[in-house]
Every structure is written in C-alpha cells, then in structure tokens.
Amino acid sequence: MTGRALLCGSVSNSVRTYIYGSNTTFRFAFESDLCPLKLLFADWDGEYQDLIMWEQLTDAARVALNDDNNFGNAEVPFSDAHYEKHLEKAWPL
Incomplete structure (x- = not known):
C-alpha cells in the first residue's frame, strides 16, 4: 500500500503495491507544520542496518x-x- 497515514488522525490511501515482495515498509518523517510527526507508507525499499x-x-x-x-x-x-526495568516490562506474562 502506498499513501500516507498521519499520526494526528487523517489517513489517505492509494493503490496497493508490493516493493521487492513486501508491502509493510513504513517511514517516520518530521516536518514543521501543524502535524509535525508523520508515519508514511514507503514506496521505496530501504536499507537494513x-x-x-x-x-x-x-x-x-x-x-x-x-x-x-x-x-x-x-x-x-x-x-x-x-x-x-524495560526488559521486565517486555517479558510476556
């Protein structure tokens, strides 16, 4: 899926696509406007670290x-x- 999901509430979707066999890539973006944090659906393949x-x-x-x-x-x-402390919180009950 390509498109944009904004963390402040509005969502806009476009055509579903697959990038190198996967459609689950997200990118975080910071922009200086009314909604500074954004979660974007990526339309390119990133790099693994x-x-x-x-x-x-x-x-x-x-x-x-x-x-x-x-x-x-x-x-x-x-x-x-x-x-x-964080490891204990992450451990399943």
Missing part, C-alpha cells in the same frame, strides 16, 4: 548513553540504569 551489541559500542559511546545529562528528559531504555 547491522545489529550491534552493547559490548560492541566504543567505551565513549557506552559512557555517553549511560549519562542521563546527555538527553534531557529522555530516557535511554538500553542504558545500564534502565535496561532491566
């Missing part, structure tokens, strides 16, 4: 992600201080 483990990060990267002063009110869910 390699999965890296916490231990593969540089020491400087781990220190920066563990420092709460770097992100204001945001919480890094995979930092040492928050990982277990």
Whole structure:
C-alpha cells in the first residue's frame, strides 16, 4: 500500500503495491507544520542496518548513553540504569 497515514488522525490511501515482495515498509518523517510527526507508507525499499551489541559500542559511546545529562528528559531504555526495568516490562506474562 502506498499513501500516507498521519499520526494526528487523517489517513489517505492509494493503490496497493508490493516493493521487492513486501508491502509493510513504513517511514517516520518530521516536518514543521501543524502535524509535525508523520508515519508514511514507503514506496521505496530501504536499507537494513547491522545489529550491534552493547559490548560492541566504543567505551565513549557506552559512557555517553549511560549519562542521563546527555538527553534531557529522555530516557535511554538500553542504558545500564534502565535496561532491566524495560526488559521486565517486555517479558510476556
């Protein structure tokens, strides 16, 4: 499916298409208008990013992600201080 789904409520759809055998690709977009966050149905195939483990990060990267002063009110869910709490929430009952 191509088209646009806006997080602020309105949805617009167009013709259903398949991109490289899949029709489930989404893109997040940030634009400075009345509805700043948008979820868009993609009409192009993206790139996959390699999965890296916490231990593969540089020491400087781990220190920066563990420092709460770097992100204001945001919480890094995979930092040492928050990982277990988020893992418990994700575990099925």
